[in-house]
Amino acid sequence: MKKILLPKYGSMKMDDLISAAENLAKKFNSTVTVFHVFNCRQMPHYGTSAVDLDDDDIVEFQKELDDTVKLLKDKGIRVDSKLFKGDPATDIINEAESGNYDIVIMSTQGIPSGQRLLPGSVTGMVMNHIDIPVLVIR
Template identity: 35%
Template sequence: MKILLPVDGSPHSTRAARYLVKHWPVDASVTLLNVDLPLRDSISGRLDAASIARFHADNGRYALRSARRVLTHAGHLHDELLLVGDPGSEISRVAQRGRYDLVIMGSHGRGSFKSLFLGSVVMKVLSQSRIPVMVVR
């Protein structure tokens, strides 16, 4: 089974990683994914490309850290992918193009009312993905 585990460094992502190691065998193919939001033009216009790349790489490594620890401790080998863009769209795109069998995501559980105003990565992935999505709360 090929599983995509998008993470953002939150406790909710760590909970999704723990759920994965508890319910899927060690031989499952797992990819940890972090999608960092692009910098605003007012900020990126003042930085060189190398500084921007370093900023996103540092954010991505930090976001993967906790889930990586959970997977490694349980003996799950995994790949890691760091991207920059709209998280919901990028997660859906990677899941489709990578031919994953399942996407497992942690939910912040803000509820539908707040999601209406704040947006929700999970809701966007659910609406765009053709791949099954499991939401861990």
């Protein structure tokens, strides 16, 4: 397991996801790619749509990404990063397939148990459209 994809798309469980990525990376001497996607269709955390984003918003997303990268690097993990504006599920699927990753680490984002991993959720969409193992953190 040499390549780990760690999507960051608004998950409320990033600490748990980072911890899982760190543990796997240390065990298998893997590289982690932190993949931040901000949703073009709707941005509920920011109360705006992606078409309304200005340079300051993009700088903030890059800062969040850089903070995650620094956290992993400080723990001795090889890490790189990518920032995308688009549809999280589609972009994660495309990156997972084109990047030759061994595993994707995602969460259920704390949504109600009856809705977890439904076809409309980002995690559910990714799980249903890639042949790469997906570690789901609840």
